[in-house]
Amino acid sequence: MTDPLFGAAPVEIAPGAVHVPGWLDAEQRRDLVDRCRRWASGPAGMRHHTMPRGGTMSVAMASLGWYWRPYRYSRTLPGGGPVPEFPPMLGALALAGVEAAYGAPPGPGAAPYDVALVNFYDADARMGMHQDRDEQAAEPVVSLSLGDACVFRFGNTETRGRPYTDVELRSGDLFVFGGPSRMAYHGVPRTLPDSGDPASGLTAGRLNITIRASGMAAD
Numbered sequence: 001m002t003d004p005l006f007g008a009a010p011v012e013i014a015p016g017a018v019h020v021p022g023w024l025d026a027e028q029r030r031d032l033v034d035r036c037r038r039w040a041s042g043p044a045g046m047r048h049h050t051m052p053r054g055g056t057m058s059v060a061m062a063s064l065g066w067y068w069r070p071y072r073y074s075r076t077l078p079g080g081g082p083v084p085e086f087p088p089m090l091g092a093l094a095l096a097g098v099e100a101a102y103g104a105p106p107g108p109g110a111a112p113y114d115v116a117l118v119n120f121y122d123a124d125a126r127m128g129m130h131q132d133r134d135e136q137a138a139e140p141v142v143s144l145s146l147g148d149a150c151v152f153r154f155g156n157t158e159t160r161g162r163p164y165t166d167v168e169l170r171s172g173d174l175f176v177f178g179g180p181s182r183m184a185y186h187g188v189p190r191t192l193p194d195s196g197d198p199a200s201g202l203t204a205g206r207l208n209i210t211i212r213a214s215g216m217a218a219d
Ligand SMILES: O=C(O)CCC(=O)C(=O)O
Pocket: 117, 119, 127, 132, 143, 152, 169, 186, 187, 188, 208, 210
């Protein structure tokens, strides 16, 4: 199968928020789906976190590097065990993603990428509008999508509502948001079942990996 979008030009959705369609090639997509399966079978598995008001997230999530649950990071799993290590290959992908989106990699003083959240969406899962604000570093968030496409709603830094732009994120797409868009509200109002990328090895559902710099010291 060909990759019609492979090598497509970056599209700026808002200042500092850049969508690069078809950034991952077929082999990278397969490799990442494979790795997500291994990460998901780790000690913490994929969890549907409970929200502070008692609801349960429809998205299942695994953490690498630091353990995230609403709304903070910790160095250990809830049972006290160590958090699975942050895979260096995700750090390298994040730097390459920033360069693909902005035309230059992060500067020499940038905080290192050290945490990744792996999200799995079944056909009914969605994610409400939120800010990624639990990190203490200003580095851009680097997002990779695999499997079914989704509607990704990218908004503004002030409110959960309009103005926002709906972007379709497909398997292999890169989305980077930093600078003036780092604190923009964003969410996934729906996925598009059966729109996916069976050749990646994911025959149903959507995976999203966000790679972030926590800005926190490990010890
Ligand atoms: O699934 C996505 O594309 C976005 C995920 C997200 O916003 C998050 O994990 O904070």
